Amino acid sequence: MILRSNREKQQSYEFVSIEELVPQNYLLRKVDQYIDFSFIEAKVRPLYCVDNGRPAIDPVILFKMIFLG
Numbered sequence: 001m002i003l004r005s006n007r008e009k010q011q012s013y014e015f016v017s018i019e020e021l022v023p024q025n026y027l028l029r030k031v032d033q034y035i036d037f038s039f040i041e042a043k044v045r046p047l048y049c050v051d052n053g054r055p056a057i058d059p060v061i062l063f064k065m066i067f068l069g
Contacts, residue, residue, distance in 0.1 A: 028068070031068075037060050037063060037064060038060070040059050040060050040063050041059060041060060044059045
């Protein structure tokens with residue numbers, strides 16, 4: 001059994017930009033450009049409780065997942 005100290009571990013960080021990873025002509029960029037999903041939040045606001053239980057999934061994100069599926 002070999003024991004090593006934590007000082008020997010190398011720690012490195014890498015900064016990643018989603019803007020650089022997703023191509024400019026990607027379909028979801030076009031959908032986001034032409035469809036304004038902000039109306040969803042107002043429509044579902046009465047259905048969400050703000051002070052009871054765990055926070056819900058953002059309704060806009062949930063709708064986008066269903067829309068794309």
